[in-house]
Amino acid sequence: MDLHDYKDVAENYDRYLAVMYENENNYDGFVEFYTDLAKKYGSGGIIDIACGTGAVVLGLAENGIIADASDISEGMCEVCRRKSQEKGYDIRVFQGDMTDFDAGRSYSLAIIARSGFMHLPTPEIQRAALMNIRRQLCDGGILTLNTFDPHPAFQAEQMKNSGEDYNFRLEYVNADGDRERLYTAISYEPVSQILSGIWKFETLDESGNVIAERIRPLTMRQTYRQEMKWLIELCGFELVDLYSGYRSKKADDLTPSDLVWVLRKK
Numbered sequence: 001m002d003l004h005d006y007k008d009v010a011e012n013y014d015r016y017l018a019v020m021y022e023n024e025n026n027y028d029g030f031v032e033f034y035t036d037l038a039k040k041y042g043s044g045g046i047i048d049i050a051c052g053t054g055a056v057v058l059g060l061a062e063n064g065i066i067a068d069a070s071d072i073s074e075g076m077c078e079v080c081r082r083k084s085q086e087k088g089y090d091i092r093v094f095q096g097d098m099t100d101f102d103a104g105r106s107y108s109l110a111i112i113a114r115s116g117f118m119h120l121p122t123p124e125i126q127r128a129a130l131m132n133i134r135r136q137l138c139d140g141g142i143l144t145l146n147t148f149d150p151h152p153a154f155q156a157e158q159m160k161n162s163g164e165d166y167n168f169r170l171e172y173v174n175a176d177g178d179r180e181r182l183y184t185a186i187s188y189e190p191v192s193q194i195l196s197g198i199w200k201f202e203t204l205d206e207s208g209n210v211i212a213e214r215i216r217p218l219t220m221r222q223t224y225r226q227e228m229k230w231l232i233e234l235c236g237f238e239l240v241d242l243y244s245g246y247r248s249k250k251a252d253d254l255t256p257s258d259l260v261w262v263l264r265k266k
C-alpha cells in the first residue's frame with residue numbers, strides 16, 4: 001500500500017495539503033491552467049486521472065466544465081465523489097489504475113495533475129500508463145502530465161538519509177478535530193531513480209502529548225526530461241508544449257523546473 005491508498009490519508013489529504021501549500025510549492029495557477037486547456041482541447045470529453053480528492057475536476061466544475069475522474073485509491077475516489085455530490089455536480093468518479101483502466105468511452109483531453117505521474121515507480125509502468133491512456137484518447141487527443149527535473153543537490157542530501165531521518169513538515173487539525181504533526185523521511189536511490197518517503201503522522205492530545213502514530217510509505221520516481229522525451233515518442237505521442245510551472249512559461253533547456261508536459265496522440 002502506498003500513502004494515498006490509506007483511508008485516513010484520503011480523509012485528511014485536503015487538510016494537511018492546505019497547510020503544506022501555505023509554505024511550500026503550491027502549484028500556483030493550476031486550476032486556471034487546466035481550465036484553459038479544457039477550453040482549448042476538451043470538446044470531446046475530459047478525464048482527470050489520479051484525481052485524488054478532486055482538486056482539478058472540482059476546479060473545472062466550478063468553471064462550468066464537467067469531466068470524468070479516476071484514481072487508483074478507492075479512498076480518494078470516495079472523498080472526490082462526496083465533495084462533488086455536496087456541491088451538486090454530476091461528475092463520474094471511478095476507481096482505476098492508469099496502467100489498465102478502461103473508461104468505456106474516449107476523451108479529447110486527459111489530465112494527470114501535479115505529481116500523479118511521478119507515482120509510477122518504473123519505466124515499464126510509466127510506459128504501460130502512457131499506452132493505456134493513449135487508448136482512452138480520440139485521434140489527436142491531448143494528455144498533460146507533470147515531472148520535476150531531478151535536482152542533484154537535493155538528491156545528494158536525500159542519498160545521505162537512512163530512510164528514518166524525519167523532518168518536521170507541519171501541524172494541522174485532522175478530520176476528527178485532533179491536532180496532528182506530520183514528519184517525513186525521504187531517501188533517494190540513484191540507480192532506480194526512486195524517492196522513498198515515509199510519512200509519520202503523530203496525533204496529539206490537548207496537552208500536546210503523542211497519543212497515536214501512523215506510518216505511511218510513499219514511492220515516487222524521478223524522471224529526467226531527456227528520458228521522458230524518448231518515452232513519449234515510444235508510446236505514440238508528440239510534444240506540443242513544455243512549460244515550467246503552471247503560468248504557461250515555456251521551459252528553457254538550462255533551468256531545472258517543475259515541468260508541465262502537453263502531449264498529442266499521434
Ligand SMILES: C[S@@+](CC[C@H](N)C(=O)[O-])C[C@H]1O[C@@H](n2cnc3c(N)ncnc32)[C@H](O)[C@@H]1O
Nearest residue numbers: 004050051052055071072073097098113114119
Ligand atoms: C499527489 S496525488 C494528486 C491528486 C490530485 N491530482 C491533485 O492534484 O490533488 C497523486 C494521486 O495519484 C494516485 N495514483 C497513484 N498511482 C496511480 C495509478 N497507477 N493510477 C491512478 N492513480 C494513481 C494516488 O492515489 C493519488 O491520489
